[in-house]
Amino acid sequence: MAAFFSPFISKPVTVSRIMLQVLLALLPGIALYVWYFGPAILVSIALASITALGTEALMLKLRNRPVAPFLKDHSALLTGWLLALSIPPLAPWWLIVVGTAFCIVVAKHLYGGLGNNMFNPAMIGFAVLIISFPAQMTHWISPHGLGQIELTFADQLRYMFLGILPPQVTLDAITMATPLDTLKTHLHLQEPVQQILDMPIYGRLAGHGSEMVSWGFLAGGLYLMARRIISWHIPLAYLGSIFAVAGIFHLLDPAHYVTPLFHWFSGAAMLGAFFILTDPVTGPTTQTGKLIFAAGAGLLTYLIRIFGGFPDGTAFATLLMNICVPLIVLYTQPKIFGRKGRQP
Amino acid sequence: MSALFKFNGGVHPPTHKAESTTTPIAVLPLPTRLVVPFRQHAGDAATPIVKPGDHVLKGQLIGEPQGFVSSAVHAPTSGFIESIGPHPVAHPSGLPDICAVLIPDGKETWIEKVAVDYRNTPVAELRDHLRISGIVGLGGATFPSDIKLRPLRGHSIQNIEVLILNGAECKPYITCDDMLMRERATEVVRGGEILRFMLGAGKVLIGIEDNKPEAIAAMRAAVAAGNLPFEVVSIPTLYPSGSAKQLIRVLTGREVPSGQLPTDIGVQCFNVATAYSVARCFEQGEPMLSRIVTVTGNVTQPRNYEVLLGTPIADLLAHSQPKTDTRGYLMGGPMMGTPLPSTDVPLVKASNCFIAISDALFPAPPATLPCIRCGRCAEACPADLQPMDLYWFARAKDFGKTQSYHLFDCIECGACAYVCPSHIPLVQYYRFAKSEIRAREQDKLAADRARERHEYREFRMEREKREKEEKLRAKERAAQTAKPAINDEAPTASDAAAEARHKIQEALAQAKTQAAEVQPKNTENLSQEQQADIAEIEARRARIRELAKSDVEAPKE
Numbered sequence: 001m002a003a004f005f006s007p008f009i010s011k012p013v014t015v016s017r018i019m020l021q022v023l024l025a026l027l028p029g030i031a032l033y034v035w036y037f038g039p040a041i042l043v044s045i046a047l048a049s050i051t052a053l054g055t056e057a058l059m060l061k062l063r064n065r066p067v068a069p070f071l072k073d074h075s076a077l078l079t080g081w082l083l084a085l086s087i088p089p090l091a092p093w094w095l096i097v098v099g100t101a102f103c104i105v106v107a108k109h110l111y112g113g114l115g116n117n118m119f120n121p122a123m124i125g126f127a128v129l130i131i132s133f134p135a136q137m138t139h140w141i142s143p144h145g146l147g148q149i150e151l152t153f154a155d156q157l158r159y160m161f162l163g164i165l166p167p168q169v170t171l172d173a174i175t176m177a178t179p180l181d182t183l184k185t186h187l188h189l190q191e192p193v194q195q196i197l198d199m200p201i202y203g204r205l206a207g208h209g210s211e212m213v214s215w216g217f218l219a220g221g222l223y224l225m226a227r228r229i230i231s232w233h234i235p236l237a238y239l240g241s242i243f244a245v246a247g248i249f250h251l252l253d254p255a256h257y258v259t260p261l262f263h264w265f266s267g268a269a270m271l272g273a274f275f276i277l278t279d280p281v282t283g284p285t286t287q288t289g290k291l292i293f294a295a296g297a298g299l300l301t302y303l304i305r306i307f308g309g310f311p312d313g314t315a316f317a318t319l320l321m322n323i324c325v326p327l328i329v330l331y332t333q334p335k336i337f338g339r340k341g342r343q344p
Numbered sequence: 345m346s347a348l349f350k351f352n353g354g355v356h357p358p359t360h361k362a363e364s365t366t367t368p369i370a371v372l373p374l375p376t377r378l379v380v381p382f383r384q385h386a387g388d389a390a391t392p393i394v395k396p397g398d399h400v401l402k403g404q405l406i407g408e409p410q411g412f413v414s415s416a417v418h419a420p421t422s423g424f425i426e427s428i429g430p431h432p433v434a435h436p437s438g439l440p441d442i443c444a445v446l447i448p449d450g451k452e453t454w455i456e457k458v459a460v461d462y463r464n465t466p467v468a469e470l471r472d473h474l475r476i477s478g479i480v481g482l483g484g485a486t487f488p489s490d491i492k493l494r495p496l497r498g499h500s501i502q503n504i505e506v507l508i509l510n511g512a513e514c515k516p517y518i519t520c521d522d523m524l525m526r527e528r529a530t531e532v533v534r535g536g537e538i539l540r541f542m543l544g545a546g547k548v549l550i551g552i553e554d555n556k557p558e559a560i561a562a563m564r565a566a567v568a569a570g571n572l573p574f575e576v577v578s579i580p581t582l583y584p585s586g587s588a589k590q591l592i593r594v595l596t597g598r599e600v601p602s603g604q605l606p607t608d609i610g611v612q613c614f615n616v617a618t619a620y621s622v623a624r625c626f627e628q629g630e631p632m633l634s635r636i637v638t639v640t641g642n643v644t645q646p647r648n649y650e651v652l653l654g655t656p657i658a659d660l661l662a663h664s665q666p667k668t669d670t671r672g673y674l675m676g677g678p679m680m681g682t683p684l685p686s687t688d689v690p691l692v693k694a695s696n697c698f699i700a701i702s703d704a705l706f707p708a709p710p711a712t713l714p715c716i717r718c719g720r721c722a723e724a725c726p727a728d729l730q731p732m733d734l735y736w737f738a739r740a741k742d743f744g745k746t747q748s749y750h751l752f753d754c755i756e757c758g759a760c761a762y763v764c765p766s767h768i769p770l771v772q773y774y775r776f777a778k779s780e781i782r783a784r785e786q787d788k789l790a791a792d793r794a795r796e797r798h799e800y801r802e803f804r805m806e807r808e809k810r811e812k813e814e815k816l817r818a819k820e821r822a823a824q825t826a827k828p829a830i831n832d833e834a835p836t837a838s839d840a841a842a843e844a845r846h847k848i849q850e851a852l853a854q855a856k857t858q859a860a861e862v863q864p865k866n867t868e869n870l871s872q873e874q875q876a877d878i879a880e881i882e883a884r885r886a887r888i889r890e891l892a893k894s895d896v897e898a899p900k901e
Contacts (some may be wrong), residue, residue, distance in 0.1 A: 005772045007758035008678040008706050009357055009516070013720075013765045015713050069711045115714035228598040231719075237701075280718040285732055329733075336750050337351065338589065338602035 001342050015114075018229055019074035022275065023225045023322050026081055029216030029271070033085070036143045038208035040156045044096050045081055049101040050183040051177045059109035075114055079103050082122035082275060086268060086315065087129060088139040090175060099125040118267075119322045120282045123315040130310065139175050141211030146200060148173045159330030179207025180267050181311035183258065197262075206265035214270040221274025233290035234283065235273040239264060241298025249306070263302065267312035272301070276314065282322045289332040297321040349597040351590045353724040354582040355759045357516045357679065359555060360870045362889050364519045364638050364646040368667035369527055371650045372663060378420055378446040378654035379408065379690040381433050384481040389442060397427045403455040403631055406444055408477055413489045416478040418631045423448040434657065434675055434692060438685040446654065450729050457629035467493075470542055470626075470858030477631040478693075479622060483510060483586075483615035483732035484676065486694045489622065492612060493542050505610040506596055507545035507621055509536050511552040511559065512579060512586035515677030520636040521616050523648040525552070525559035528620060529566035531627075535619030537572055538626055543612055548574040549595045550616070555581040583679060584757040588613045602753050631700040632693060639664040641674070651691050657698065658687040666700045674699040678706070679758040713766040721760035721770065727753050731760035735770050738777035743784065746777045754778075804884070811881070814874065 033041045056076035060067045080100045087096060107124035111117040113314045132135045144150070151159070151166070151174055158164050165171065177185065181203055186196040188198060196202075203209045205307055224230045246260035268276070277283060297317040304313025359763040372676045383389035390407030394400060398581040407417030424447050430440035462470055471490040495503075509532070513521040516813040525532055533550075540548050550567075552560050560578050567574045579594050591613065598609050606613055607696040614622075615638065624630045633653060637660070640646035644665035651660055661673065675698055677892055684698065721731035729750060754774050851882040 005769050006676075006680050006682065006756075007357075007676070007762050007771070008674060008681070008701070009762065010709050011355070011357075011763050013763065014767070015716055015765045018718070018765055066711075073713060074715075113714065115716045123828065187504050245618055276492055283717075285717050285719045285722060285730060333730065333749075334722075334728055335603070336753055337593075337726065338599050338604075338753065339750070340599060 010190075015073045015075070019078050021227055021229050022224065023074060023081060025083070025220035026217070026275065028219045029085070029213050031214040032213045032226065033089075036212055037089060037141050038144070038150075038156065039153050040141060040160065041084065043157065043160060044084040044087070044089045044091075047096045048080030048084040048100045049077055049332045051097045052076040052104055055101045055104040056109075059105055059113070062108065063113065065113065070114060071324065073114060076104055076108075079108065079121045079125075082271070083125045085271060086122065086126045087137060088141065088175070089310055090139040090141045090156060090159065091136045091170050092163060095129060095133060102103075115281055120276060120318050123276060123318045123322075126315040127319060129132075130315070138177070139171070140178050142174060142176045143207075146176070146208060148176070169323050176201065176266065177208060178311055180305060184305075184311055187256060193258050195257070197258070205259075206262045210267075211265040214265040217270040217274060221270065224274060224278075230274065230278040231287070231290065233287055234278050234294040237291040237294035238273045238276045238277055238298045238301075239269070241295040242269060242302055244298055245302045249302075250272055252280075257306070263305070267305070268314035269301065272297070272314035272318060276310060276318055278319075282318075282325065284325050284332065286329055286334060288333040290327045290332070292328050292332065293321050347597075348579060349594055351585075351593045351726050353722075353726050353759060354584065354590075355724050356581070357583055359581070360517045360640065361522065361555065364517070364640040364648060365522060365526075365558075367645075367647045369523050369636055369648045369650055369832060372652070372655060372660060372665075374421060374448050374450060374452070375652070375655050375659050376448070376450065376657065377426075378423075378652060379431050379443045379656065380417060380420065380446060380654035381431070381441050381690060381692055382407045382417050383433075383441055383442045384417060384486065384693040385415040385478075387415070390414060392415045392428050392442070392444060394419075394425050394428070394444065396427050399423070400425060400446065400447075401453050401455045403457070403633060405476065405631075409488075413488060413491060414475075415480050415490075416631065417444075418478055418633055419444075419446060420633045420654050421446070421448045422451050428628060432686055432689050434683040434684060434689040434695065434844050436685070443654075443690065458732060460626045460765040462541060462626050467542050469633045471627070474622065474625060479618070479625055479632055480693055481615055482617035482621065482635060482693065482696070483588075484694060484696060486692075489614070489618055492607075492614070493539070503610060504543040504545040504607065504612050506547045506549060506612075507536070507540050507543055508588075508592060508595060508611060508613040509548065509550040509557075509574075509614055509616050510586060510588065510591055511550055511563065512591055513556070514553055514581070514583045514586035515679055515697075515715060516583070517640050518638050518677050519640075520638045520696050522556045522559050522619060522649050523618055523638075524636050525556070526562050529559075529562040530569070531623040532616045532620045533563065533566040533570050533574065534627065535571070535623030536574060536614075536616075538622050539612075539614055539619055543839070548572070550574055550576045551585075551591050552576065552580050553581040553585065554578045576607050583759065584726055584755070587726065587755055587757060589755070595665070602750070620803050626856065634691060635691075635695065637658060637691065637695050638697040639700075642667045642702040642705055643669045643700045653691060655691045656687070657684065657689055657691060657695075660691060661687060661698060662702075667702065669702045669704070670700040671703065672701050675703055679762065679837050680756065682872075695821045709767045712768050712885040715766055715768060718765060720765065721765045724759040724763045726757060726759060727755060729754055731770055734777070735768060735773050740897065741777075741780070741781050743777055743781050746774075747781065751777055751781070764794070764841045769859040804881070807881070811874075811877065825853050 053071060053076055057067050057071060060070050083099050083103055084096055087099065103121040103125035107119055107121035108117050148171055149170040155166050182201060183196055201208055203211050221235055225232055242263050246263045249257035250259050277297055284290050300317035300320055301313040304310055304316055382392060388411035391410045392406065394406045395410050400406060400422060402419060403423045405416055406419050411417050426445040426447050428444050431443040434442045439714045460473055471493050475488060475490040479489045481489060511521055511525055536548055540663065550563055560576055563576045567576055577595055584590055585594055588606060592606055592611050593599055596611060600606050600609055621632050634650050636648050636650050638648050639660060644667060646664060649660060674681045675684050675695060676682060677697060678699065715732055715735060717732050725731055733749050734746055734751055737749065751774060756771050756774060758771050764770060
């Protein structure tokens with residue numbers, strides 16, 4: 001008899017299956033990424049996957065933990081994928097390798113491994129990279145039809161691994177600032193929002209191409225909600241909070257503040273709402289706590305985007321709210337059965 | 345139809361009830377040997393009132409209730425008492441308990457059965473009748489039913505508005521209540537009416553999960569036939585809606601406050617099988633001698649049996665023919681049951697189900713992974729607890745925190761562990777924490793007692809010192825009355841050296857004898873009060889020695 005204690009039956013759900021579902025839910029976003037920006041992202045994801053699994057195995061070995069069951073939980077893979085999707089695909093190969101290794105080694109295992117890390121490992125990796133390698137972190141590839149020159153996949157690989165561009169091609173010709181970055185720069189130049197949004201890099205709602213990738217993540221996120229892998233609390237509170245605060249600014253001064261929808265479909269908002277903030281390990285466990293956590297992250301994301309030094313704020317908002325999780329959980333304990341209407 | 349209410353969470357494990365409901369309840373043939381434990385109920389064991397060699401009749405009282413929470417034990421059939429002594433019982437600890445071994449004579453000769461007209465008998469007498477008839481809750485807790493029918497402390501009458509008959513039977517595999525309601529609904533309903541009468545309850549709700557349509561139909565028909573104002577309520581199938589507090593919530597919308605009893609909110613809850621036993625007890629004059637039990641799982645013939653209490657489980661299981669790959673048995677359901685330590689144990693009042701287990705039916709759970717705080721456990725918890733936090737604190741042995749997170753409100757239903765994607769045996773952590781806290785409370789109690797004892801010892805030593813001083817003074821007084829004699833002789837000692845030496849020696853000898861005489865006199869000359877004090881002190885010493893001895897014998901040491 002395998003288990004000597006009740007219950008003797010269990011639901012056929014495992015950490016591994018949950019993580020696989022999340023990876024699966026990332027696929028629509030990744031597909032659209034490839035469609036609009038070319039296959040370079042797949043190389044990033046592959047590099048991140050190999051690094052994540054390698055460092056995970058190494059750390060488990062060093063920590064005298066069983067390697068196979070933990071590798072099979074797919075949590076390292078998910079961390080790698082999320083980091084790869086957060087950084088420019090055309091960055092040199094070592095950037096994603098260093099970032100992923102930092103995620104797994106420092107942010108995850110030095111804190112005690114699966115289930116024990118305080119901070120979202122992928123966002124720690126992102127923060128380390130954007131602070132340490134700001135130049136490489138701007139190598140955002142232009143979407144199809146917008147760049148002056150479009151590199152072939154072979155040229156992209158040559159650049160990623162060897163740092164060699166085809167003759168007469170400069171880096172500036174194949175990369176561009178992100179829609180959020182462009183907006184920020186031009187707003188600094190006192191240009192009105194309407195004029196900025198007429199630039200070709202903008203599509204219907206936000207950045208051309210990137211808005212479609214956001215739709216992909218939204219679709220994946222809704223799939224996760226339908227499969228009850230994540231609850232509605234965090235996505236709703238995060239997007240709701242961004243919508244509310246962006247809406248207020250937009251209504252007060254439409255010339256300087258873009259629409260809430262622009263913020264929804266720019267940067268990592270959708271990825272953050274459904275895939276990053278919903279990390280159970282680093283988020284609150286109570287339902288009220290989830291709402292507070294995500295609403296706070298939404299507010300911080302907006303504030304960093306508008307008033308901060310970085311074009312996007314999801315990563316830092318996530319990390320800052322991660323710090324608050326123990327406090328939030330402490331003050332949002334639900335009333336228990338038979339104690340409702342009384343102070344717990 | 346009353347509105348139904350919800351409790352948080354709950355789970356939907358596969359019910360596996362269909363297998364054992366295809367055939368009617370079978371009556372097991374008379375076994376060749378019965379082993380009847382004297383503790384088949386919550387509380388103190390019954391005291392044996394028969395001795396080896398006695399011939400007993402079916403239904404004859406063989407164990408008298410002992411203490412407030414206790415119940416009676418009867419001979420399940422007529423026959424001879426072979427022996428009375430420790431025998432292995434179906435307890436997870438595997439420890440033996442006192443049992444009577446009964447060799448049936450095969451005649452099934454009943455005692456004189458006396459039906460009780462409950463409507464014309466004082467309720468207190470009815471309660472005593474239930475107690476002496478061994479009627480206990482058959483839902484699993486085997487709590488003596490007469491106590492649940494007592495008025496609340498400080499009240500002269502019951503203040504019960506709603507009586508609930510629990511036919512939810514939410515646990516997977518178990519179908520004994522289902523089959524009972526299908527086949528014997530009339531008696532169940534009549535038992536409910538007796539309980540309603542004894543409680544003076546206005547309303548009777550019979551809660552049955554909607555996965556038992558036949559039972560619901562049978563019960564509704566019985567209620568209609570009896571022309572009773574009962575309501576048979578079909579409730580959604582959701583584990584653990586059969587747990588008393590959860591069922592009360594579903595049916596009435598009321599929550600039993602933490603640490604209180606259903607009666608505190610004017611509700612009382614009995615299992616349908618208990619109601620059936622009550623009806624049999626009053627209408628037929630039959631004490632509790634048998635129960636219905638489900639045998640299912642990895643067996644060729646899963647079904648329900650009506651089995652005499654004390655029947656060896658091995659006999660029972662043999663009738664359902666366990667398949668060859670059976671590697672053990674569970675008693676109770678798969679959510680809260682325990683492995684059967686051995687099949688050489690008797691069936692008792694608490695035995696509701698035996699499940700034969702095989703690797704195919706109960707595969708080994710995947711390896712345990714760390715908690716990822718996904719919160720599925722909290723979503724499933726019917727007590728609105730935060731199981732992942734309780735787990736964390738229990739693991740860290742931070743028992744204070746487990747208590748402030750309401751560990752003792754956990755009903756150990758296992759819903760959290762059932763949904764855990766990391767397959768952590770959560771309930772074991774809670775049981776561990778609970779037992780540690782209880783052990784610590786015991787330790788604290790013992791320490792408090794020791795401290796009191798120490799403080800008393802200090803006080804006593806102080807007192808003894810005082811007594812000694814008093815004794816000394818008394819002795820001095822005694823010595824002074826004796827002194828003149830010594831003083832008379834002492835001057836003469838200076839006359840001549842030889843004479844003096846002789847006299848001195850004489851005086852010394854005399855002083856010695858005097859001292860020897862004075863010593864006992866010392867206590868004899870004490871005042872009445874002093875003597876009383878000494879006696880009191882001696883008595884206290886004896887008591888403390890007794891206390892100290894009992895502490896040494898305490899299990900902790």
